Amino acid sequence: MLNWAYFPRSDKPTDLVQAVVKAFEESHPSFTSAEHTLPSNAVLAHIAPRLAQLGFSVETGKKKAEKIRVPVLYGNNGRISKAFEADAHHIEGKLVVEVEAGRAVVNNQFLKDLFQACMMDDIDYLAIAVRNIYEAAGTRNPDFERVVTFFETMYASNRMKLPLRGILVIGY
Template sequence: MIRYQFFPRSQGIIPKIKLVIDCFEKNHDKINSSEHNLSSNQVLEKLRYDLQKANYVVETGKSRDQKIQVPVLFGYNNNIDKSFNADALSEDGKIVVEVEAGRAVDNNQFLKDIFQACMMFDVDYLVIAVRNDYRGADDFMKVFIFLETLYISNRLILPLKGILLIGY
């Protein structure tokens, strides 16, 4: 089943983020990590149509022109000096979606996703999707505990309005 939790837990989910959850729920049988061993790109491919229908721009491949670049730094004449890539981005540029698979916890990819979203210009929300089952481990709960600790400790204040964690 699809699991999700929004952080901080003192706030609810906005409608544009609910659309992302709906995309995962609609495609659960195709991406269920307990039954399928899909890469993050394969999961994203199965979600592509529904995310696009929900007005998200979705990465189509690994070449530069197929990636979604979100500005980080601007230079002379407002030219983009630095950008980070996103798997999907809401049409207004406020919500970044990152779909992870095996590297989510083992390589701390979710931490890189958080850092990059915090650096992206005008981004308010991050959606991180991780496997519920990765080699018998529960990546969703591992990231959940990390985010819960981050928000409860209040020692690091993120510039994002919130993070949605999805387990697929």
């Protein structure tokens, strides 16, 4: 089952965010963590055509030319001096998508994704896709629940203000 949560809880997801959820729903049987243990790039490959139809630029490989670079800092003559990579980027919708697999929670990759999205120029929305359940060393880890609990706590505490307008967490 595909799960998703949108933050802040008081805001309605944008049309583009809802379209991203629908894109994941349409492809979900081919990468559901209930039946598959695909790496993040394989999951991205399943969803990439649908994201491209929505107007996203999508990473197509590991070579520099195949990556999606989003500016962070600008140097002399307006040249990009620092950029972070995203799995997918929708310029008009100001949304980046990150697809994670095994290290989403164990290695705190979702926090790195959050940090990088906050630093990216002209990004208002972040979508992070993680496994519903990550199994490792005989242990079942509820990654989706853990990421959602983190964001619920962060927003409820009201101690940290993010430059993002919304965060979508998808559990696949």
